Amino acid sequence: MDISTLLNLINYIFVLIFGIIVSFYFADIRLEDNHKLFIYTTLTFALFQAVCYLLLGQNVLYKSYPFLIHIPLILVIRFVCHKNIYISSIAVLSAYLMCTPRKWFGTAAAYIFKDIPMISDIVTIIITIPLIFIVIKYISPYIIRLKNESKTIISMFFLLPLTYYILEYAFTVYTDLLYRGEAVVIEFMDSFIVILYFILSTVILALLNKKNTAERENIILLAAAAQAEKEIAQLSDYQKQAAIYRHDLRHHMNFIQSCLNDNSYAQAQDYIREICTSLNNSQITRYCANEAVNLILSSYIAKADKYNITTQVSVTAANLADYKPTDLCSLFANALENALNECKFLMTQNISSLYRQPRHLLIIHIAAYPTLLLTTIPAALLTTARLIQTVLSQ
Numbered sequence: 004m005d006i007s008t009l010l011n012l013i014n015y016i017f018v019l020i021f022g023i024i025v026s027f028y029f030a031d032i033r034l035e036d037n038h039k040l041f042i043y044t045t046l047t048f049a050l051f052q053a054v055c056y057l058l059l060g061q062n063v064l065y066k067s068y069p070f071l072i073h074i075p076l077i078l079v080i081r082f083v084c085h086k087n088i089y090i091s092s093i094a095v096l097s098a099y100l101m102c103t104p105r106k107w108f109g110t111a112a113a114y115i116f117k118d119i120p121m122i123s124d125i126v127t128i129i130i131t132i133p134l135i136f137i138v139i140k141y142i143s144p145y146i147i148r149l150k151n152e153s154k155t156i157i158s159m160f161f162l163l164p165l166t167y168y169i170l171e172y173a174f175t176v177y178t179d180l181l182y183r184g185e186a187v188v189i190e191f192m193d194s195f196i197v198i199l200y201f202i203l204s205t206v207i208l209a210l211l212n213k214k215n216t217a218e219r220e221n222i223i224l225l226a227a228a229a230q231a232e233k234e235i236a237q238l239s240d241y242q243k244q245a246a247i248y249r250h251d252l253r254h255h256m257n258f259i260q261s262c263l264n265d266n267s268y269a270q271a272q273d274y275i276r277e278i279c280t281s282l283n284n285s286q287i288t289r290y291c292a293n294e295a296v297n298l299i300l301s302s303y304i305a306k307a308d309k310y311n312i313t314t315q316v317s318v319t320a321a322n323l324a325d326y327k328p329t330d331l332c333s334l335f336a337n338a339l340e341n342a343l344n345e346c347k348f349l350m351t352q353n354i355s356s357l358y359r360q361p362r363h364l365l366i367i368h369i370a371a372y373p374t375l376l377l378t379t380i381p382a383a384l385l386t387t388a389r390l391i392q393t394v395l396s397q
Contacts, residue, residue, distance in 0.1 A: 010124040017131045019052055020045055022098045024135055028143040029094035030080050044079060066176055089157050090150055096164035097146060105134055159206060291318040295328040303339040312346050
């Protein structure tokens, strides 16, 4: 056996080791947890390949590689390692794809150093080890994630290397059409790349659209959940206020009954008038014809009064009834609460609100304006905070 044949045989062993290791890592089978599997599989396939090389020759082994090595390796990953058949096939086919740059380094070296006949095998053998580390560290983590992807993604990653595998063997192994530069083959490869580009573009855009839709729905759900928490808190406040009203009503009725029992009718009438006056002062201010908006505005303006924050409200929108009360609550409550919090944060004392509706658009403009305060804060730090300026299509 001369040196050229020996190098060729070593090259076949190295490419086998490369393919087995990369296939296992692409299938999420790591060396750290499967030492025996790596050793036994490599030794078995290497021995089998060496026997076929000596008995059948290099040419027959090269053409029989899919049946002698690739398909058995897929079956090992599928039935011995219990991986999905798609993942098993993708792992082996993708490992075959990674053999292409390994082979190219040898071809490039032979093209540059034409005077050295064995340079191709030498370079491919040397490049094998660093290429294994690069694939394991930077590429395999992404291939492993395929097991969590949808069937569409898995099918794409299965069909792409499978198509390349078939074309590679059809045009370079079983025939030499690609090396002869036949026009039909060159144009077919161009057409295949173009078709593949549009297929990938369509699939990727469809997936991005679904992802964006899901993100928007998630944002809406988060906003709805936050609003629900606020409404629950408000309901709790209303229950507490109702309990206070019931307690006060009980005292009012007891006092009036006591006055009537003592024949103090004038005192009872004065007390009733005092209660009516108090109720009139606490009634909800009408800012517009929509009761939901009146309730929301009255609630938050009452909160603003507790912090001595002046409010200015102007509602000119006429068709607020076209909107659902829940939508109005989400819009106005969030906006007013943000304005109230910002005023407390910036120590401002003025909130200006404007609601109008030109041409089927509901425009909400809420701004917090700073007021000159007798504090040690420099005037330059008192800035205007425009909180929300939203245009919501009806």
